[in-house]
Amino acid sequence: MARGAFVPVSVVRHYPAQPLLGVSVAVVRDGRILLGQRRKAPFQHIYTLPGGLVELGENLNAAALRELREEAQVQAEILAFNGHAELIRRDEAGRIEAHYVIASFVARWQKGEGQASEEMDQFIWADRAQISHLPLTPGLHDLLLRAYELARSG
Secondary structure (H helix, E strand, C coil), X not given: CCCCCCCCCCCCCCCCCCCEEEEEEEEEECCEEEEEEECCCCCCCCEECCEEECXXXXXXXXXXXXXXXXXXXXXXXXXXEEEEEEEEEECCCCCEEEEEEEEEEEEEEEECCCCXXXXXXXXXXXXXXXXXHCXXXXXXXXXXXXXXXXXXXX
């Protein structure tokens, strides 16, 4: 292998050595936000925002837009940072099984409808009234409320 060549490193998600940095994006279109229903565990069949892990050398905005394209085939323009969510899950022995810090953004829809992918079974465009009746990933409800306000004001 050539000196200085990039060697991809597999990310250890289960019992990681340090927190993992992720991104998510609330895409707003006509007062509705794009939500995906997770295909796999954890949180299988629960609604969440498109998102994923930040890659080395990638800024947060670019990571959020890349994940949106990969997971939903949707394009958007970032409007604002919306806050962060943390997920820390411990096993029965108290060891850290998962630790994610997720930077969440609000974006204005440009094109695409949200297509099922390896990560998501389906996508819906949910209005503010619907989110209280949907099964959502932990901490998502408050992020969605802020996203609706940021989109309305911005």
